[in-house]
Amino acid sequence: MKYRPFLLGTAVLTAALCAGTATAPETATANTTGAQTSANIPQLPVIPGSSTTITAVDGAAPESTSGDRPRFDVDRNDVTATIESSAAGTLTVVDRNDPWNADDDEVVATTAVTAGTADVEFTVEDGRWDIDAFVVTDDDRQTSPAHAAVRKALAEPEDLKIWQKGSAGNRRQTVIGTTYPGARIRVVDVYDKEYRTTARPDGVFGLSFAGEFSIATVFIAVDNDEIAATPQQAGAPPVGPTDPTLVWPIVEDKDLRGGRALFTSATVDEAVALEPVRSGEGLLQEITWDSKPTEQATAETLSWAVPKTGTTAQVVVNGNRCVQPASSAALDGRVILSTCRTSDRVQQFTAVERTGGTVLQSRSNRDWYLALGDDGRVVVGSSDDAAQLAAEDDYSDSWSVEDPVADVADRSITLSGTKIPGATVMINGAPIESVATRAAGDDSTWTTTLRNLPVGVEQTLVIEQLVGSSIVGQEERTVQLDATDLADVADHFDDDVTRPAQVTGTAVPGATVQLLRDGAPVGTPVIAGDEAAGGAFTVDVPAPNAGGVHTVTVEQLLDGIAVGPDRSVDLDYGAAVSIEDAERGR
Numbered sequence: 001m002k003y004r005p006f007l008l009g010t011a012v013l014t015a016a017l018c019a020g021t022a023t024a025p026e027t028a029t030a031n032t033t034g035a036q037t038s039a040n041i042p043q044l045p046v047i048p049g050s051s052t053t054i055t056a057v058d059g060a061a062p063e064s065t066s067g068d069r070p071r072f073d074v075d076r077n078d079v080t081a082t083i084e085s086s087a088a089g090t091l092t093v094v095d096r097n098d099p100w101n102a103d104d105d106e107v108v109a110t111t112a113v114t115a116g117t118a119d120v121e122f123t124v125e126d127g128r129w130d131i132d133a134f135v136v137t138d139d140d141r142q143t144s145p146a147h148a149a150v151r152k153a154l155a156e157p158e159d160l161k162i163w164q165k166g167s168a169g170n171r172r173q174t175v176i177g178t179t180y181p182g183a184r185i186r187v188v189d190v191y192d193k194e195y196r197t198t199a200r201p202d203g204v205f206g207l208s209f210a211g212e213f214s215i216a217t218v219f220i221a222v223d224n225d226e227i228a229a230t231p232q233q234a235g236a237p238p239v240g241p242t243d244p245t246l247v248w249p250i251v252e253d254k255d256l257r258g259g260r261a262l263f264t265s266a267t268v269d270e271a272v273a274l275e276p277v278r279s280g281e282g283l284l285q286e287i288t289w290d291s292k293p294t295e296q297a298t299a300e301t302l303s304w305a306v307p308k309t310g311t312t313a314q315v316v317v318n319g320n321r322c323v324q325p326a327s328s329a330a331l332d333g334r335v336i337l338s339t340c341r342t343s344d345r346v347q348q349f350t351a352v353e354r355t356g357g358t359v360l361q362s363r364s365n366r367d368w369y370l371a372l373g374d375d376g377r378v379v380v381g382s383s384d385d386a387a388q389l390a391a392e393d394d395y396s397d398s399w400s401v402e403d404p405v406a407d408v409a410d411r412s413i414t415l416s417g418t419k420i421p422g423a424t425v426m427i428n429g430a431p432i433e434s435v436a437t438r439a440a441g442d443d444s445t446w447t448t449t450l451r452n453l454p455v456g457v458e459q460t461l462v463i464e465q466l467v468g469s470s471i472v473g474q475e476e477r478t479v480q481l482d483a484t485d486l487a488d489v490a491d492h493f494d495d496d497v498t499r500p501a502q503v504t505g506t507a508v509p510g511a512t513v514q515l516l517r518d519g520a521p522v523g524t525p526v527i528a529g530d531e532a533a534g535g536a537f538t539v540d541v542p543a544p545n546a547g548g549v550h551t552v553t554v555e556q557l558l559d560g561i562a563v564g565p566d567r568s569v570d571l572d573y574g575a576a577v578s579i580e581d582a583e584r585g586r
Helices: 012-019 294-300
Strands: 052-057 071-074 078-085 089-095 106-113 116-123 127-136 146-152 161-165 172-178 184-189 194-198 204-210 216-222 225-229 232-235 256-260 262-264 270-278 285-293 303-307 312-314 321-325 335-338 348-354 357-362 369-372 378-381 405-407 412-418 424-427 445-450 459-467 470-479 487-492 501-506 512-517 520-527 536-541 549-558 561-572
Touching: 052 071, 052 127, 052 146, 078 089, 078 127, 078 146, 089 116, 106 116, 172 216, 184 204, 194 204, 270 294, 285 294, 285 378, 303 312, 303 348, 335 378, 412 459, 424 445, 487 561, 501 549, 501 561, 512 536, 520 536
Parallel strands: 071 146, 161 232
Antiparallel strands: 052 078, 078 116, 089 106, 089 127, 127 146, 161 172, 172 204, 184 194, 184 216, 216 225, 256 303, 262 270, 270 285, 285 335, 312 348, 321 335, 348 357, 357 369, 369 378, 405 412, 412 445, 424 459, 459 470, 487 501, 501 536, 512 520, 512 549, 549 561
16 A cells, blocks of 8 residues: 555654654554554554544445445545544554455554544555554554445456467367456466466466366455456457567466476485375375485485475376375375365475575465375475475476577577476477477476478477476577578689689588579589588689570579578679681691
């Protein structure tokens, strides 16, 4: 919320509140009505029998009186609250901002009042805000506070659309819109599957998911409030670079980072390695742990992807299983590996940074953290038992595609990037293992080289990342092998007139250089030099057996196909030799 200055009361404490300089007494406690405490807003003694009541906001009674706070709905950001109090002093309005975080409470309005009814103005942003109001008296006490919620409804995005691509059985839906910067977005499809993303700093968001039906509900959450919106049917997107769906991945996974699964060990120079094991005779897998020398642990542990610090996401093991507390976790702390389900909060963890390391907190139960059990299993335990991640500097983003690197001489394009460890990378529907002639890098990176590509032909490559059978990342790259133009093409005549004239220049390293006269090949083609030679070439020109200027065309060929523009060279052989007379014997 925005602070707007008002007439200050006479109490020194109230002045400090407005200036933001007051500090809480060390023995500050919550008041009897259960208001949030704050390190920035001191809690004053409550006057026995006092009262404060918010009767109206912008002249309207509360829209809802259920719950602990009556809710006032408003249609503007600058509002006026009507408040009754039992004492004179400085009426103070406090915005609780995040109701779960007392440290961000702030005073948003103060005004001098007498006992009875008074109006006070303040500003709310779009969203739902919890506010408290009380009167600070000159003897540094306060009235029993009033609690309320003020809601300025979030605006629905006007450009919210859903696009559909693909054929029956293989369709993809993409939702695109513009809303509040940083807004939390949930897209729920017709099967009640949920996909999540976050609006960019410019408010634009997009998210793609596999599905046959272009029916979805979009939930936009901002500042403790959420609205639901139905996207407009946009049909099939245009083909080509103007396709708006190309920007957005399938299932947003930007909150993940991949690496080797290691926890810190209590033993010096050791780390805790993890290993999935079968549970009894069933199909369920559990995770065991063992402290080993760091180098050995790094080599032997499994690969996984975990949330980036401060974010919430799944913990994906070996590219196809997700960590989750078992149904019996409340009794035995058991943790299992299960099929990844994007919308299942039981599979989501928050990476919480602490002094000395980062721990993984369960979203389904905030009292649970991944921990190392006494029986050698990974379990969920209390905050005190939480295991800390090791080797965090070695993690990499869970999905990226670098700019393609073209090699015209080799007729190849190399693609590389990062991925979820164990995930499958596909190019145009084929796993890179089957289309690559070279693959390298550790399990959180990928690279592949596509060979035997045509020169001068534009191609669109669809690069996807799969966890199991689910697409969790997609990008498109348009690539084209473009030949370097012929350069520095010139004629050359040797001082030795018995030698043929030559054409010199540079071409694509390794290209075939051919001369044409009147459209027909002449002479013997040559191969341009390698990269070290800069593609230099020298080709002999067959004598025309005639004087004057003769024009030849130079072209370069790759795989027998002419590439790039050709060049013409005029060779001046001088005047032709003529015999005007001959004398016998001379």
